[in-house]
Amino acid sequence: xxxxxxxFGEIEIEEEKIIYFSEGILGFPEQKRYVLLEEKKExxxxxxxxxxxxxxxxxxxxxxYFYPEYEFEIYDDVQAELxxxxxxxxxxxxIVTIPEEVYLVSANLLAPIVINLKNRKxxxxxxxxxxxxxxxxxxxxxxxxxxxREEEEVKEEIVANSR
Amino acid sequence: xLVLSRKVDESIMIGDSIEVKVVEIKKDTVKLGxxxxxxxxxxxxxxxxxxxRENKEALELKLENISVLAEILKKKPK
Numbered sequence: 001x002x003x004x005x006x007x008f009g010e011i012e013i014e015e016e017k018i019i020y021f022s023e024g025i026l027g028f029p030e031q032k033r034y035v036l037l038e039e040k041k042e043x044x045x046x047x048x049x050x051x052x053x054x055x056x057x058x059x060x061x062x063x064x065y066f067y068p069e070y071e072f073e074i075y076d077d078v079q080a081e082l083x084x085x086x087x088x089x090x091x092x093x094x095i096v097t098i099p100e101e102v103y104l105v106s107a108n109l110l111a112p113i114v115i116n117l118k119n120r121k122x123x124x125x126x127x128x129x130x131x132x133x134x135x136x137x138x139x140x141x142x143x144x145x146x147x148x149r150e151e152e153e154v155k156e157e158i159v160a161n162s163r
Numbered sequence: 164x165l166v167l168s169r170k171v172d173e174s175i176m177i178g179d180s181i182e183v184k185v186v187e188i189k190k191d192t193v194k195l196g197x198x199x200x201x202x203x204x205x206x207x208x209x210x211x212x213x214x215x216r217e218n219k220e221a222l223e224l225k226l227e228n229i230s231v232l233a234e235i236l237k238k239k240p241k
Contacts, residue, residue, distance in 0.1 A: 007226060022202050027215035043233050058221055059229060077201040097221040098228045105232055108221070111214045126206055126214055134217040139235070 005049050006057035008037060018051060019115055019122045026124050031056055060093040061107055066141040070109060072127050082116040082123060091115040106135035
């Protein structure tokens with residue numbers, strides 16, 4: 001079917017690719033059908049585009065790209081609603097906010113989007129507790145990851161050299 | 164807004180399938196129990212509002228900034 005998109009103009013999409021949010025995305029309960037688009041395969045950024053409203057399009061990212069230790073429990077109600085049978089069927093995305101100061105780009109890890117890849121049912125869930133926030137600064141997290149890796153490499157070198 | 168008074172262990176029915184029960188009252192805090200179908204999300208209001216606010220802010224994106232960001236991310240080691 002033909003849809004109008006924010007970033008790519010009018011495009012053809014396959015109906016089987018449509019992701020269905022039974023409650024919509026928080027704040028936008030009426031639009032339930034979205035499709036995941038990507039511009040470049042190497043880019044971690046993707047677009048969650050509403051099939052029903054061209055202007056309703058979220059930039060999303062795989063949260064593990066910049067926060068590998070991200071983890072949370074998917075409770076029974078969500079598991080039941082999305083008919084999740086196994087963890088491997090689940091894809092997680094975080095909505096990205098890109099401010100004017102692009103370097104302050106953030107991802108919402110408090111309310112991730114959970115998709116059951118088997119039936120394409122999805123929901124934006126809100127995590128309990130205060131471990132995660134609505135703004136995790138991606139560039140800062142990537143810097144931390146880079147530093148951690150460098151430290152690990154240095155440690156490995158020291159161990160290797162002392163043998 | 165409909166305002167009802169309830170004592171501990173008393174409930175309110177919203178529609179046919181949502182029940183809100185007063186579980187405990189301690190000083191100025193009321194503990195509520197909510198029974199609803201699995202697909203109905205239930206959130207503390209301020210958390211819900213925070214998420215909606217963030218979602219709306221996320222939509223205020225400028226397309227040029229996405230390209231700028233993609234360039235920045237390309238340069239980051241992975």
